[in-house]
Each structure stands twice: as structure tokens, then as C-alpha cells.
Amino acid sequence: MSSQLKGACIFGQSGGPTAVINASMYGVVSAALASENITHVYGAQYGIKGVLEDKLFDMGAENAEELKLLLNTPSSELGSCRYKIAEPKEDDSDYKRILEVFKKYDVRYFFYNGGNDSMDTCNKISRYMSSVGYECRVIGVPKTIDNDLFGTDHCPGYGSAAKYIATSCMELYKDTCVYSTGTVNVVEIMGRHAGWLAASAALASYKGCGPDLVYLPERDFDMDSFCADVERVYKEKGKALVVVSEGIHYADGSFVSEAKTSSNDGFGHVQLGGLAVMLASVLHQRIGVKVRGIELSLLQRAAAHQASATDIAEAEMAGRFAVESALSGVSGKMAAFGRDTEGGQYRCVPTLIDLEDVANREKTVPTEWINAEGNFVTEDFINYALPLIQGESDAVYEDGLPRYAKLKKIYASQEVTV
Amino acid sequence: MSSQLKGACIFGQSGGPTAVINASMYGVVSAALASENITHVYGAQYGIKGVLEDKLFDMGAENAEELKLLLNTPSSELGSCRYKIAEPKEDDSDYKRILEVFKKYDVRYFFYNGGNDSMDTCNKISRYMSSVGYECRVIGVPKTIDNDLFGTDHCPGYGSAAKYIATSCMELYKDTCVYSTGTVNVVEIMGRHAGWLAASAALASYKGCGPDLVYLPERDFDMDSFCADVERVYKEKGKALVVVSEGIHYADGSFVSEAKTSSNDGFGHVQLGGLAVMLASVLHQRIGVKVRGIELSLLQRAAAHQASATDIAEAEMAGRFAVESALSGVSGKMAAFGRDTEGGQYRCVPTLIDLEDVANREKTVPTEWINAEGNFVTEDFINYALPLIQGESDAVYEDGLPRYAKLKKIYASQEVTV
Numbered sequence: 001m002s003s004q005l006k007g008a009c010i011f012g013q014s015g016g017p018t019a020v021i022n023a024s025m026y027g028v029v030s031a032a033l034a035s036e037n038i039t040h041v042y043g044a045q046y047g048i049k050g051v052l053e054d055k056l057f058d059m060g061a062e063n064a065e066e067l068k069l070l071l072n073t074p075s076s077e078l079g080s081c082r083y084k085i086a087e088p089k090e091d092d093s094d095y096k097r098i099l100e101v102f103k104k105y106d107v108r109y110f111f112y113n114g115g116n117d118s119m120d121t122c123n124k125i126s127r128y129m130s131s132v133g134y135e136c137r138v139i140g141v142p143k144t145i146d147n148d149l150f151g152t153d154h155c156p157g158y159g160s161a162a163k164y165i166a167t168s169c170m171e172l173y174k175d176t177c178v179y180s181t182g183t184v185n186v187v188e189i190m191g192r193h194a195g196w197l198a199a200s201a202a203l204a205s206y207k208g209c210g211p212d213l214v215y216l217p218e219r220d221f222d223m224d225s226f227c228a229d230v231e232r233v234y235k236e237k238g239k240a241l242v243v244v245s246e247g248i249h250y251a252d253g254s255f256v257s258e259a260k261t262s263s264n265d266g267f268g269h270v271q272l273g274g275l276a277v278m279l280a281s282v283l284h285q286r287i288g289v290k291v292r293g294i295e296l297s298l299l300q301r302a303a304a305h306q307a308s309a310t311d312i313a314e315a316e317m318a319g320r321f322a323v324e325s326a327l328s329g330v331s332g333k334m335a336a337f338g339r340d341t342e343g344g345q346y347r348c349v350p351t352l353i354d355l356e357d358v359a360n361r362e363k364t365v366p367t368e369w370i371n372a373e374g375n376f377v378t379e380d381f382i383n384y385a386l387p388l389i390q391g392e393s394d395a396v397y398e399d400g401l402p403r404y405a406k407l408k409k410i411y412a413s414q415e416v417t418v
Numbered sequence: 419m420s421s422q423l424k425g426a427c428i429f430g431q432s433g434g435p436t437a438v439i440n441a442s443m444y445g446v447v448s449a450a451l452a453s454e455n456i457t458h459v460y461g462a463q464y465g466i467k468g469v470l471e472d473k474l475f476d477m478g479a480e481n482a483e484e485l486k487l488l489l490n491t492p493s494s495e496l497g498s499c500r501y502k503i504a505e506p507k508e509d510d511s512d513y514k515r516i517l518e519v520f521k522k523y524d525v526r527y528f529f530y531n532g533g534n535d536s537m538d539t540c541n542k543i544s545r546y547m548s549s550v551g552y553e554c555r556v557i558g559v560p561k562t563i564d565n566d567l568f569g570t571d572h573c574p575g576y577g578s579a580a581k582y583i584a585t586s587c588m589e590l591y592k593d594t595c596v597y598s599t600g601t602v603n604v605v606e607i608m609g610r611h612a613g614w615l616a617a618s619a620a621l622a623s624y625k626g627c628g629p630d631l632v633y634l635p636e637r638d639f640d641m642d643s644f645c646a647d648v649e650r651v652y653k654e655k656g657k658a659l660v661v662v663s664e665g666i667h668y669a670d671g672s673f674v675s676e677a678k679t680s681s682n683d684g685f686g687h688v689q690l691g692g693l694a695v696m697l698a699s700v701l702h703q704r705i706g707v708k709v710r711g712i713e714l715s716l717l718q719r720a721a722a723h724q725a726s727a728t729d730i731a732e733a734e735m736a737g738r739f740a741v742e743s744a745l746s747g748v749s750g751k752m753a754a755f756g757r758d759t760e761g762g763q764y765r766c767v768p769t770l771i772d773l774e775d776v777a778n779r780e781k782t783v784p785t786e787w788i789n790a791e792g793n794f795v796t797e798d799f800i801n802y803a804l805p806l807i808q809g810e811s812d813a814v815y816e817d818g819l820p821r822y823a824k825l826k827k828i829y830a831s832q833e834v835t836v
Contacts, residue, residue: 017596046598075592082597166819171720174493174822178435179500180464185716207819277692294715298603302589305724308818389818400726400807401584401625404592 003329005135006037007108010051011059012044013076013143014083014114014121018157019164019304020315021113021143022070022077022405027319028111028141029059029067035327038109042412047081047114048121052097056105056412069405071312072395074304077405080114085121088128095128102129102136105412109137109326111319115144115155116360119334123355126332137326140334140355141318145301147196150361151353152336156318157301159311159388162200164303165189166389168296169204169211173241182239183290184230184283188276190300191245193217194364197300198245200385202377212240217247218365219374221256223282229375231287246275305402309391314348321350334358346387421747423553424455425526428469429477430462431494431561432501432532432539436575437582437722438733439531439561440488440495440823445737446529446559447477447485453745456527460830465499465532466539470515474523474830487823489730490813492722495825498532503539506546513546520547520554523830527555527744531737533562533573534778537752541773544750555744558752558773559736563719565614568779569771570754574736575719577729577806580618582721583607584807586714587622587629591659600657601708602648602701606694608718609663611635612782615718616663618803620795630658635665636783637792639674641700647793649705664693723820727809732766739768752776764805 011028013021025043032041041059044050057078059067070077088095101107112122119140126138142149147158169187176185189198195216204210212233215221233240248256257275276293284291314337322335333352340347369381396403429446431439443461450459459477462468475496477485488495506513519525530540537558544556560567565576587605594603607616613634622628630651633639651658666674675693694711702709732755740753751770758765787799814821 017593049598073592074589076596079598080596163818167723168717168721170820170822171492171722172716174491175435175716175720178494178498180467180497203817203819207817207821208824209822274695292716294717295713296717297712298590298593298710299586299712299714299717302593303586304589305585310818386817391818392815397810399621399625399804400581400728400809401621402588403625404588404627406626 003327004037005108005137006039007106008040008042009038009109009111010042010044010056010107011111012047012050012113013078013080014047014112014118015080015144016301017075017080018143018145018301019074019160019307020156020312022073023312023315024113024141024143024156024319025077026067026070027316028323031320031323032109033060035323037327040105042105043078046079047083048085049081049083050078051101052094054101054413057407057409058412061410062407066405066407069396069403071316072304072307072393072402073404074302077407082117084117085124088124095125098125099129099132099134102134107136111139111141111322111326113141113143115146115149116358116362119149119355120359123332123359126355137331139322139326139330140358141322142334142336143315145197146191146194148194148362148364149358150363151334151358153339154337154388156311156315158196159314160303160307161197161300162203162385163308163389164306165197165200165296165300166203166210167306169201169241169243170207170209172294173204173209176239176241181290182237183292184234184240184242184280186242186244186276186280186283186291186293187211188244188246188274188293188295190296191217192247193362195245195247196365198243199365199377199381201243202381203385203389206382210241211243212237213242213375214377215244215248215375216365216370217245217249218367219370220251221248227283227286230283234287234289244275244279305393305395307393308389309393310388312393317350325352421745422455423526423555424457425524426458426460427456427527427529428460428462428474428525429529430465430468430531431496431498432465432530432536433498433562434719435493435498436561436563436719437492437578437725438574438730440491441730441733442531442559442561442574442737443495444485444488445734446741449738449741450527451478453741455745458523460523461496464497465501466503467499467501468496469519470512472519472831475825475827476830479828480825484823484825487814487821489734490722490725490811490820491822492720495823500535502535503542506542513543516543517547517550517552520552526553529557529559529740529744531559531561533564533567534776534780537567537773538777541750541777544773555749557740557744557748558776559740560752560754561733563615564609564612566612566780566782567776568781569752569776571757572755572806574729574733576614577732578721578725579615579718580621580803581726581807582724583615583618583714583718584621584628585724587619587659587661588625588627590712591622591627594657594659599708600655601710602652602658602660602698604660604662604694604698604701604709604711605629606662606664606692606711606713608714609635610665611780613663613665614783616661617783617795617799619661620799621803621807624800628659629661630655631660631793632795633662633666633793634783634788635663635667636785637788638669639666645701645704647791648701652705652707662693662697723811723813725811726807727811728806730811735768743770
């Protein structure tokens with residue numbers, strides 16, 4: 001594959017949004033627009049669906065100042081999808097259609113921004129294009145608040161979610177201390193299989209204002225131990241702040257959030273409330289304290305206002321690095337992060353990893369970073385996560401509220417005549 | 419009453435915390451420490467309970483730099499209470515005890531920071547001290563995220579909560595737009611009797627990224643109209659962001675959050691989930707869309723990281739003004755805010771209002787600021803609220819997280835010998 005390849009590029013966003021996925025978009029789009037070899041820069045609406053449906057935005061038509069505001073605009077500005085592409089051996093109709101669109105726009109570069117599933121999509125497209133002899137360089141750009149991508153030290157999106165969660169937990173801790181008769185607040189954090197997000201609450205504890213107990217899905221959950229833990233803290237301190245990952249499960253693998261408890265008070269309807277409220281209710285019954293269940297919900301993946309400046313910069317770098325790598329001839333890889341800690345100083349080093357190795361694998365919190373009791377994380381986790389939340393967002397404000405990018409979103413199909 | 423009165427002062431925090439109640443504390447404490455007539459500055463632990471129990475912190479022993487960090491430290495740093503003091507005619511034992519403690523420390527100034535109930539406490543203490551001929555100047559300092567205090571244009575704490583709510587709604591709006599098949603997100607906002615907080619979500623809509631529908635407790639709620647409203651928006655836009663005040667109620671006065679719905683799926687257990695989840699569930703059943711219920715919960719009263727700089731400055735000013743007023747001879751008043759809009763420019767003007775007039779009264783959103791359909795607010799509300807959220811917090815960060823004030827909290831009783 002020669003490194004000189006002229007043609008258009010498509011960028012797409014996939015999976016759940018983050019506070020900084022648009023920063024990666026800015027990295028890709030600004031680097032691509034600046035390249036002489038990339039003739040047109042298209043943004044796919046709703047990820048790969050936008051390619052399949054020929055709904056591509058002409059990014060070159062956008063105002064440069066507005067594009068820059070993407071650095072502080074949360075959520076997937078182009079729209080996203082959770083569309084799972086078939087195995088080409090089983091059904092190659094999607095691939096044929098993608099090839100058709102690629103040919104229509106002379107697409108020679110494809111950048112796809114997402115998590116595990118999206119890297120799988122990326123990988124399949126890369127292999128298909130090779131198999132049919134269509135030259136197109138495909139690079140994955142990672143993103144996920146869950147931080148569960150294999151082969152990278154951490155993922156863009158995680159640092160900002162972690163900073164928001166830790167900050168919110170500090171505030172909730174302060175709130176927990178207000179009255180002389182303390183409460184037990186149970187906070188539910190996202191993360192179905194990996195506890196990285198719930199663990200980030202411990203950064204607040206590191207600053208002296210955080211949860212007393214943190215439960216991750218990497219350890220089997222036991223309701224009796226949980227209640228005993230909380231009761232002990234409450235007796236000691238007269239209050240407790242407890243963080244649980246939504247993915248905590250019993251030893252048999254069943255999610256705590258889905259399980260019926262042994263009480264006869266209608267917990268068959270826990271889907272109404274969610275895990276935090278259910279656990280708070282169990283604690284209220286078992287140890288008779290004032291409780292409250294709190295769910296950070298979608299806010300933790302959208303809170304650009306409390307994004308980590310480190311995360312924003314790294315997300316942009318990942319996008320830029322993806323474009324530079326593709327321009328230099330690389331394909332079938334994901335732009336990953338290594339960590340250089342020489343001289344005790346954290347430095348994020350972009351690296352490349354085979355899409356094949358990333359696709360559909362999950363990285364969980366190392367069990368040795370969880371304490372023996374299974375109710376908190378160790379200092380190793382703090383050392384890992386702390387550099388990722390450094391620096392505050394310098395978002396533009398207008399009328400006292402964040403000023404997000406306003407894109408024109410002009411369909412390329414309205415411009416191109418085949 | 420001569421304006422020259424020498425003696426100690428006590429400051430106490432009462433009711434629910436806010437993001438800026440400690441800014442008022444900073445205003446009171448720094449002004450009091452600077453005064454020649456105030457001999458000692460005490461902070462009551464857990465509000466009036468701290469006076470009754472002689473648990474007073476010596477604020478003069480605190481480090482000036484740490485005190486300044488109170489400007490960005492959320493929650494009630496001295497602790498708060500919801501203790502309701504008796505009518506002196508019915509039971510004067512609390513008052514006798516307060517007088518005893520006032521005499522012990524030669525307290526001649528009492529500043530109490532809180533909402534309606536706290537102003538009532540303040541008023542009763544003021545009247546009692548007059549009735550027994552003990553010279554003590556009593557001034558209330560307002561605070562409440564609910565913004566429902568009578569006699570003041572707005573309340574310290576509201577602007578910051580409003581800014582957090584509007585920002586969070588902007589982020590949730592962006593999140594609602596991610597997929598081509600949109601969702602209906604229902605967000606529950608605090609405010610049992612007054613809709614000021616829920617209304618503040620409309621500031622996000624004013625910026626083009628906010629709720630489609632907003633329901634306040636100032637209007638009777640009708641489930642059928644609600645479902646029809648949401649269905650209409652969903653049909654038009656393919657998604658909807660809906661904000662409801664926790665205090666919405668049916669025409670018969672019963673809270674929607676407490677009512678059973680007509681469905682037979684166990685809504686008898688709605689206490690498990692809360693209003694947002696319950697309404698989301700009703701919408702899912704009635705119009706068959708993907709839904710999510712989101713509760714901002716305690717975060718909205720604690721989110722100092724997204725505080726309004728205007729609110730912080732005004733909260734501090736209220737504290738300072740209370741001290742200055744007392745020093746000049748005023749007593750039995752609350753430090754209130756007027757609004758000067760001369761030349762189209764917002765300016766907050768401190769004024770004084772009789773505690774008698776504030777105590778136990780509630781100010782709700784004017785009904786003419788709610789649209790005819792009862793599902794949104796008018797521009798009058800935007801014009802009212804927008805100046806209150808201006809300016810971003812310049813909080814000190816350490817290790818990527820807010821650095822809160824760390825007070826020594828030395829009990830005065832350990833120092834004073836009677």
C-alpha cells in the first residue's frame with residue numbers, strides 16, 4: 001500500500017455518546033481538512049447507518065469557529081447508532097452498499113469513532129474492502145466512558161466521566177454531612193461489566209470527600225456483606241455514602257438490579273426504580289436508617305461542563321493521530337493510548353493496535369486494584385485514574401450557559417452529482 | 419436602640435443546603451471579624467441546635483485563606499437542622515436556653531441563614547429577646563434553591579441551582595438527539611410547592627437545547643393532557659425532553675408522585691422509583707416509546723462546580739449586608755434583594771424586609787408566566803431568571819477536583835470559662 005493515496009474521507013460516530021466524542025471528531029475533521037491528500041471530508045449521520053443511507057454531511061462547508069466549539073460540545077453531534085453489521089460471509093449486502101457509497105464519493109479513508117462493537121464494525125469493513133481490492137484505509141478512534149476497550153491504557157471519554165462522577169460524589173458527600181442525624185446515600189454509576197466508572201468515585205474519597213464504600217462488577221456481590229459494611233460505617237460515622245456499579249451481580253451471575261429480594265414488599269417491580277433506590281430500600285429495612293438512592297443516569301456520559309481538559313486534549317489527539325496514521329499508510333488499526341510515566345510524570349503516548357485485537361473484547365478493573373473486602377479500590381487505581389481527570393474545561397459560555405457548536409449539516413448528496 | 423453595640427455574634431445555617439450558603443457564611447463571618455464592635459464570631463453547629471447545645475465554633479480561630487474557600491464549598495459547612503422552635507407562649511424552654519447561651523458568650527448579634535422556617539425561628543428569637551429586654555440584633559439571611567421566599571426578588575442559592583439544572587438539561591437534550599430513533603426523557607426537578615427550579619430548565623430551551631415541555635406545581639396536572647402533549651412533540655420531532663416539578667399535583671391537590679395510576683402493573687410501589695420513572699413508565703405504556711426517567715436529586719442543591727458567579731457574589735453580599743445592617747442598629751429584618759433594571763441592566767440591590775412578613779409565607783411562579791397550555795413558561799420568566807445564572811465559578815481545583823474549605827471547627831466552649 002503506497003502512503004500517497006488521494007480521495008475523500010468519511011468520519012462516523014457510533015455507540016453511546018460521551019462528553020468528548022466530538023473532540024475526537026474535531027481532531028479527525030480538522031486534520032483531514034488540512035490534508036492535501038484528502039479531497040473531501042464527510043461526516044456520516046447516525047454512524048454507519050449514514051453511510052448505508054447516503055446521509056453524509058459535507059464537513060468542508062462548516063464554519064471553522066463552529067467546528068472548534070465541538071471540543072466542548074457533548075454527545076455525538078453527527079448522531080450515532082448501535083447498528084450491528086453482519087458477518088460478510090453470512091450477509092454481505094451491507095458491505096456491498098458501503099462499497100457503493102465509498103465509490104460514489106471516492107472514499108479512501110474511513111474513520112470510525114466508538115467502543116468495542118464499533119471497532120468490530122470497523123474491522124469488518126476494513127477486511128471486506130481488502131477482500132474486494134478496494135483501497136481504503138480504515139482506522140478506529142476509541143471512545144467510551146466505560147473505559148473497557150482492550151489494548152489501550154484508557155479511553156477518551158472516561159476521564160471526563162470520571163471527573164464528573166468524582167466531583168458529584170464530593171458534592172453528595174458534603175450533602176450527606178448536613179444534618180446531625182446522617183443519611184445513607186446510595187449512588188448508582190454506569191458500567192454493566194466493567195467497574196472503571198464506579199471506581200472513579202474513589203477519587204473523591206482520595207480528596208477526603210467521597211464514598212465510604214464502592215462496589216464493582218468485578219467482584220461478586222453479597223447482600224448480607226453489603227448491609228453489614230454499610231451498618232458498620234453508619235455506626236462509626238453516623239452517615240454513609242455508598243457507590244455501586246449498575247453491573248454488580250451475585251455469585252450466580254444474576255444482576256442485583258434485576259433480582260428480586262427476599263422481602264415481600266413488591267420488589268418484583270424494581271425495574272421502576274433502578275438499583276440505587278432498591279438497595280437504599282433494602283438498607284432502610286435492614287438497618288432502619290434514612291436512605292436515598294441516587295442515579296447519575298445519562299448525565300455522567302454527557303457532562304461536558306465538567307469535562308477533563310486532559311481528556312478533551314487526548315480525544316482530539318486520538319482523532320488527529322488516526323488521520324495522520326492513515327495518511328502515512330496505516331489501515332486496520334485503532335488509535336490507542338500508551339502511558340509513559342518516566343520521571344514520575346504522566347504522558348499519554350498515541351500508539352496503534354490491530355482492530356482484530358480490540359474488537360469485541362472487554363478490559364475490566366484488575367482484581368488486585370480492589371481491596372480484600374471487595375468494597376473499595378486500592379491506591380493503584382487512584383494512581384491510574386488521577387492523571388486522567390486533570391485540568392478544567394475552558395468551554396465558551398453565552399448567557400451563562402455553554403455555547404455548543406451549531407453545524408450547518410449540509411448533505412453531500414445534495415451537492416454531488418454522479 | 420443605639421447603633422453602637424458591642425458583643426459577640428452567632429451565625430447559624432438552617433434548612434436544606436445550597437451551593438452558595440457557605441458564601442453567605444463567608445460574607446457574615448468576614449464582615450463580623452472585621453468589625454470592631456463584634457468581639458467574637460461564633461458559628462453554630464447544626465443551626466439553632468448548636469446554640470441550644472452550646473456547640474459553637476470559634477470562627478476567629480480559622481485560617482483566612484480557608485474561610486475564603488467557603489465561597490466555592492457546597493452544602494452547609496457548619497451543619498444544619500430542620501428544628502422547629504415552639505411558640506414562646508406555649509413553651510419557652512428553648513428561648514430561655516438560647517438566652518442563657520447568649521448571655522454566656524455575651525452574644526449581641528444573631529445571624530440566621532435559611533428559608534421560610536428559619537426566618538420564622540429568627541423572628542421568634544428576635545421577639546423573645548425584645549420581650550425579656552435582652553439587647554440582641556437579629557437578622558435573617560435568605561437561602562433556598564426553591565426561590566420561594568416572600569419579599570425578595572430572588573434567593574441566594576436559586577441562581578446556582580438554576581444554572582446547574584439548565585446546563586444539565588442542555589446536556590440531556592444533546593443526549594436525547596443521539597439516535598435516529600429518539601427517546602423520551604423525563605426529568606424530575608425539586609420544588610414541592612413552587613416551580614422556580616423546574617422552570618429554570620426552560621433557560622436551556624432558550625439556548626436551543628432544552629426541554630420541549632415543562633410542568634410546574636402552580637398549575638393542576640392532567641395525565642391525559644400530559645400524554646397528549648408528549649405524543650405530539652414526539653410525532654413532530656421523533657424525541658422529547660420533558661421536565662416536571664416534583665410537586666406537580668392533580669386538581670384535587672394530590673401529588674402525582676404519590677398517586678396510583680389506573681394501570682395494573684404495580685404502581686402502588688411508586689415510592690420506589692419516584693415521579694420521573696413513574697411518568698416515563700406511563701408514557702411508555704400509553705404511546706409506546708422508549709423512555710427514561712431521570713432525577714437530578716440532591717445534585718441540584720449541591721452542585722457548586724456549576725454555581726453562578728452572580729449567585730455566589732450575591733450570597734456573600736447578603737451575608738455582609740446583614741452584618742452591616744445589624745451594626746447600624748437594624749434588627750428583626752431579613753436581608754432581601756431588590757432588582758434594579760434601569761438602562762436595561764440587571765443590578766441586585768440589597769434591601770431589608772420585616773422577618774414578620776417573610777416567615778412561613780411562600781412565593782410561587784406568577785401564573786401569567788406559565789403558558790396557556792400549562793406546559794411551558796413565558797419569556798417573562800426567562801427575562802427574570804437569565805441574569806441570575808450569569809458568570810462561571812472560579813473555584814480552586816487541586817488534583818483535578820474542587821478544593822473545599824477545611825475548617826478547624828474548634829468549639830468555643832473549650833475556650834470560654836464562665
